[in-house]
Amino acid sequence: TAPCQLSPLRVDKAMCVGSGGSDGAEPGSTGEQGGSPSEVSATASTGHQFWKVVGGAEQGGVMVRQGRRLCSTLLGKRLATDAVVAEVELHGARLHYELRAGEGPKSGWVSVHTSSKDLLVRTPFVPEVSTRQPPVPGGWSMPHGPRTHAPSSTSELVKSRAAPAAGLATTPGWATAAPPAAAPKVAIVPPPRGDVVATLQYLVPDGSPPFNYMYQREDGGEQSHGAFEEHHVTVHDARSQAQTLSLDTHGWILAPHRTELCTRDFYDHPEKVWKEYYCEMQELVKRATGASRVEVFDHNIRNPRDMQFRRGVIGYVPYAHNDFTTRSAPLRVGDVCTDEAELAELLKSRYVMINVWRNITEAPVASDPLAVCDGRTVPSADYVPHDLMYRDRSGQTYSVKANAEHRWMYISGMRKNECLLLKCYDSAEDPGLVRWTAHSGFVDPRSPKDAPVRESIDARCIAFFGEGDESRTALPAGQLFPDLASFR
Numbered sequence: 240t241a242p243c244q245l246s247p248l249r250v251d252k253a254m255c256v257g258s259g260g261s262d263g264a265e266p267g268s269t270g271e272q273g274g275s276p277s278e279v280s281a282t283a284s285t286g287h288q289f290w291k292v293v294g295g296a297e298q299g300g301v302m303v304r305q306g307r308r309l310c311s312t313l314l315g316k317r318l319a320t321d322a323v324v325a326e327v328e329l330h331g332a333r334l335h336y337e338l339r340a341g342e343g344p345k346s347g348w349v350s351v352h353t354s355s356k357d358l359l360v361r362t363p364f365v366p367e368v369s370t371r372q373p374p375v376p377g378g379w380s381m382p383h384g385p386r387t388h389a390p391s392s393t394s395e396l397v398k399s400r401a402a403p404a405a406g407l408a409t410t411p412g413w414a415t416a417a418p419p420a421a422a423p424k425v426a427i428v429p430p431p432r433g434d435v436v437a438t439l440q441y442l443v444p445d446g447s448p449p450f451n452y453m454y455q456r457e458d459g460g461e462q463s464h465g466a467f468e469e470h471h472v473t474v475h476d477a478r479s480q481a482q483t484l485s486l487d488t489h490g491w492i493l494a495p496h497r498t499e500l501c502t503r504d505f506y507d508h509p510e511k512v513w514k515e516y517y518c519e520m521q522e523l524v525k526r527a528t529g530a531s532r533v534e535v536f537d538h539n540i541r542n543p544r545d546m547q548f549r550r551g552v553i554g555y556v557p558y559a560h561n562d563f564t565t566r567s568a569p570l571r572v573g574d575v576c577t578d579e580a581e582l583a584e585l586l587k588s589r590y591v592m593i594n595v596w597r598n599i600t601e602a603p604v605a606s607d608p609l610a611v612c613d614g615r616t617v618p619s620a621d622y623v624p625h626d627l628m629y630r631d632r633s634g635q636t637y638s639v640k641a642n643a644e645h646r647w648m649y650i651s652g653m654r655k656n657e658c659l660l661l662k663c664y665d666s667a668e669d670p671g672l673v674r675w676t677a678h679s680g681f682v683d684p685r686s687p688k689d690a691p692v693r694e695s696i697d698a699r700c701i702a703f704f705g706e707g708d709e710s711r712t713a714l715p716a717g718q719l720f721p722d723l724a725s726f727r
Contacts, residue, residue, distance in 0.1 A: 288326040288550040290334065290351065292341070294358035296320045301358050303347035306631055307333050310577060311348070318343035323362060329551060331537055332513065334359065352510065430605040430652035431685035434475045439610065439647065439679055440467040440558035442623055442638035449638055450626040465625065467558045470641050474610050474681065477648040482717025482724060486527070486591075490614030490676035491661045492716040493650055495726050496523050498597070502655075505540055505599045505696055506549060512538060512696075520698045524593050527660055527719055529711035530702035536575050538698040540599070541680075555607060555680030555693070559639035562699070563592050563664035563675075564624050567635040572701060589704040591712065592664035596697045603652035605690035610681045611661060612639075613646040614673030621645075622675060639677045649681075657726055662712075663699075 295301040300317030307330055318324070322341025326334060332352055338345045351359045442449060442465060449465025456462055477484065481493040498519055504511045517535040524533045543554040563571065569586060576582045598604050621642050627634040650659065665674040680693075704710060717723050 288329075289339065289362050290324050290326060290336065290359040291362040292318055292320050292322045292324070292343075292359050294320070294353075294356060300343060301349050303344045303349055305347060307335065307348050308574070308577070314344050314347055316344050318347070318349055324359070326550060329509075352513075357510070427602050428605045428687050428690045430603045430690075431683050432476060432478075432651045434473055435683055435685060436471055437474050437610070437681045437683060438469045439472050439474075439681055441470055441641035442466075442558070442625075443468050444623060444640055448624060448626060450628060452628045454628075454630050465638065467638075468641075472645070472647050474647045474649050476651045478650050478652075478727065481650065481726070483715050485715045486660065486662045486712040487665075487672050488615065488713070490673040491611045491659060491678075492527065492719070493723065493726070494523065494527060494658050494660055494716060494720050495656065495722050496597075496658045497656045500599075502600050502694070506545075506552070509551070516696075516698070520595050520700055523595065523658065524660070524700045524702050527711065528591060528593070528702040528704075529709050530591070530704045531708050532703040532705060533700055534575055534703070535698055535700045536571070538696055540694075540696050542692060542694045544692040557680055559612070559677045559679045560625070561622060561637040561639070561663055561675040561677055562594060564622075564635045564637055565664075566624065568592055568664040568666070570634075575701060585703055586666075588706075589665070589667050589710075591662060591666070591702045591704075593700045593702055594661040594663050594697050595700060596659040596661065596695060597657075598653045598655050598694070599696050600691070600694050601655060602691055603654050604693050604695075605652070606686040607680055607682060607693040608649045608651070608653065609659065609695070610647045610649050610679050611659065612677040613648060614662070614676050616644050616646045617642070617675070617677050619674075622677075637675060637677075645677070665712075 292301055295317065298317065300319040300322070303314040303316070303318050305312040305314060318336075318338075319342040322343050323339045324334075324336035325339050327337055327346070328335040329351075332350050333348055334351050335348050336346060349359065351357065445466070447464060449463075451463045451465075452460075478493075484492045486492055496519070498516060500508075500511055500516055505516075516538075520535045521533045524535075525531070540552045541555055542549070542552050546552045546554050571592070572585060572590065573582055576585060596609055617639070621640045622637040623640060625636050625638040627636065650657075653659070661676045661678060662673060663676060665672060668674070711719060
C-alpha cells in the first residue's frame with residue numbers, strides 16, 4: 240500500500256514527543272523511543288547507532304537546538320553536512336546526538352528528517368575506542384543512558400527471559416560487537432491456550448506518591464519511591480469472546496489488521512515505521528474509533544533478548560500500569576501540538592489515547608504475553624499517579640493497587656496479523672465509561688522452554704473527535720471488524 244499523507248502536525252511536531260515522555264513513560268522504560276515509556280518512552284541509546292548528516296548543504300548544515308522540543312533554544316552553529324554523530328536518544332524524529340566527526344556543536348538535538356526528505360541517515364561508522372560496561376546484576380536488563388550504568392530504581396529494570404549473548408560487550412559510547420547481520424530463525428512453538436494462574440505485580444501504597452527519576456540524580460536525593468509486590472491472579476483467555484469487547488465498556492479490543500512491514504523493518508528501517516506503519520495505525524484507529532483525525536506520536540519495540548545491543552529496543556513492563564493520567568494526557572497533546580490556538584480547540588473536544596500493540600514476528604506469541612484488565616473491574620481509586628522525572632521535563636503514569644475484583648484477560652497466541660487496541664485515556668467523563676486500561680506483561684508458566692522471546696511493538700496514538708464525527712468506541716469489536724469472527 241502507498242504511504243498515507245502525513246499531516247504537518249505529526250511530521251513536524253508529534254515526532255519530537257516524549258514513549259513513550261513528558262506525559263508519562265512507564266517507569267519500566269527510560270522514556271520515549273521513536274517511540275517513548277509508557278506515558279512513552281524515551282529510550283537512551285546503548286551507543287551502537289551512528290548517523291551521517293546528508294541534508295542542509297545549501298544552508299551550511301542542519302539546525303541544532305538545545306532541547307528536544309522545537310521551541311527550545313536554537314544553537315548558533317549548524318551541524319555540518321557529512322558530519323557523523325553518535326545517537327544518545329531518539330524521540331520520534333528528534334535525535335539527541337554527540338559529535339564524532341565533522342563540524343558543528345558537540346551535542347544537541349536535531350531532526351533526522353522532514354516530511355519530504357532525510358536530514359540524517361544511519362551509517363556503519365565505528366570509532367576505534369571501546370570501554371566495557373559493567374554487567375547488569377541479577378539476570379535483569381534495563382534500558383539506560385549511554386553513560387549511566389546504575390539503574391535508578393527497581394522499577395526501571397525490565398525482566399529478561401534470556402541472558403545477554405556471551406561475549407557481547409555494550410559500551411558507554413559505542414559497541415565493540417555489532418548485532419547479528421541476520422535475524423535469528425524464529426521457531427514455531429504451539430502457544431499455551433486457555434486461562435492461567437500467573438503472577439502480576441501491583442503497587443504497595445504507603446501514603447506517599449510513587450516516583451522515579453529517569454536519570455541518575457546528582458544531589459544525593461532519593462532516586463525512586465514506591466514498592467511493588469507479586470499477586471497470583473487468574474488471567475482469562477479472551478480470544479473466544481473477542482467479538483464482544485468494546486473500548487468504552489472493557490477498555491480494549493482485538494482487531495484484525497495486516498501490516499506491510501516485515502519483522503526486520505521494525506528493527507532496521509525506522510523510517511518505514513514512521514512513514515508507513517504510523518499511517519497504517521492512523522487508518523486502523525480511525526476505523527476503530529470514528530475519529531476523523533488521528534496522530535501517532537511514538538512507539539516502542541520490545542524484545543529483552545536484543546535490548547542489550549539494539550538501540551531503541553527495550554524490555555517488557557512487569558507491573559500493572561496505565562500510560563496516561565488526567566494530568567499527563569493533556570500535556571502529551573500539548574507536546575504533539577505546539578500551536579496554542581489549535582491546542583485550545585483540540586482540548587475542547589473529546590480525544591482518546593490509544594495504544595496499539597502487535598506481535599511483530601511470524602510466529603504466534605508463546606511466551607510473556609500481555610495481560611489487560613477488564614476496565615469495568617478497576618475503580619478509579621485503584622489508579623495511583625506515578626511521577627517520572629526527566630532532566631528537562633516530568634511525566635506521569637498510573638500504577639495500580641491490588642484488588643480482588645480485577646478481572647485480567649489476554650489473547651492467546653497473538654499473531655502478526657492482529658492487534659490489541661488499549662484505551663489509555665479518554666477525556667470524556669460519562670458515567671460507566673471506561674477511561675483507562677491497566678495492563679502488564681506477565682510470565683506464562685506453561686510456556687515451553689524453547690518458546691521464542693516475545694517481540695512486539697506498541698504505537699501510541701491520539702484520536703481527536705471533530706464536529707460531526709460519529710463515535711464508534713461503544714461498538715463491539717465484532718461489529719467494527721466483521722472478519723474478526725474468523726480469528727480463532
